[in-house]
Amino acid sequence: MEALSARSEQAERELETRKGPLGPRDLREILSTWQRLVNVQEEIGKLEIEKEEVSVQVKYLVETQDKSTLQSLPDYQALRNRGREIRHQLNSLYLEELELDEKYYLKALKLPNWTHPDVPVGDESQARVVEVMGEKPAFDFKVKGHLEIGEDLDIVRQRRLSHISGHRSYYLRGAGAMLQHALVQFTVSKLVKQGFIPMAVPDLLRGAVFEGCGMQPNAVPSPVYNIDPSRFEDLCLAGTSEVGIAGYFMDHAVNLEDLPVRTVCSSTCYRTETDTGKEPWGLYRVHQFTKVEMFGVTAAESGEESAALLEEFLALQKEICSELGLHYKVLDMPTQELGLPAYRKYDIEAWMPGRGKYGEISSASNCTDYQSRRLNIMYYDRMGQLCYAHTVNGTACAVPRMLIALLESNQLQDGSVRVPAILQPFVGAEIIVRPSYAPLKYIGPNQPKRR
16 A cells, blocks of 8 residues: 555656646545455455355255255244345445446546656746757748748649638648659658558548557547547547557557567548648648558566667657658657657657648657557567566657758749659659649639528
8 A cells, every 4th residue: 555655646746747637636546446445345355255155055955955944944044034134235246346447447547657767847948959050041032931832833732622621631732742742751661670560441430449559539629530429329430540550450469579570551640730820821730641650569578668769760760760861859848748658758840841830740759558458459478478568659740840851941933842852762853843833723613502
């Protein structure tokens, strides 16, 4: 109990620094509920054993005693009465167990992971700059934003879409689409050469998988698109392939000699972007986009395996940014930016000249056993015993934000854009210029006239 009390006090201190949906008072309530739930389950266990013993004794009397005198036997009646008492007690305890379990589960889902001791405390302003990489681009002309560049080259369209695909949507055309394909092919091929297993995952997943990953699909407002429950029960669109990959490992075990398992996946991501006041135009915050994700499953024999994989993922992210010629900085994110599942998280922010500031293009998180305990992701240790694995995830390439950094950093005075050397074989060009065909002319929507 002393160890539990000390752990509880540590958890309360960490909840204060995370500033999540729960506070110390909620933690005390969760612990109280959990303790009562454990006690109830222990009582149920004892009564079920006694119930079985009573049943055996009643059966013995029925088989060995004369049926005409059985009902008058004091022992038989006492056992029957005790059996009824146990049934009533169990029915009451089963109901209490169900209520406690639901109360505990719903609250416990909102508990965050533990926090690495070196993580800065506070909000995003307290992020610690680990390093700054690459040469910051300089221009002798007035720089444009990515949307203006893309519209002039007819490779990005975001205007006049409200009646087609709604707010925060976009089209990529011509070299814009080729850049997206190039980024995906470059990133995936690079990671496969590093031993990553490629995967394609479902976009639609059950709510339990989101919850297991530390997301809250039923929050209000929800960050997740929920499919109409009247037609398709409990299905949500994934905002990252991390959810689908984690679901693949859910309820499965990996052999120790196969760890760590490194997975790469390119998928379409769907996000509600409920904070509509931020970045209303451009590709920085959109409802649907393509992203290449890294996901790792490690052992927890020494406790350092997932930390090592996090550093490996970060090194790969830096290589990708450097090979694309970006100027960027690596941040050790503070407690209030970790979300629920992360034990430690690094962000990479690239310089975006048209926006005149850095913008987040990737993150990498060590979730230790937070997700694996919720999703039952396990491995066999050296003794053949099942143990909870650790999970690590990281963005390899979020296409829209990478396009912002690339278009704005490589723009030329005549409006064309230089393609990074590493992407030129995929794009098939060194410079993106205006296409030879004329851009579409807007003629207005074909709406029926009201009478």
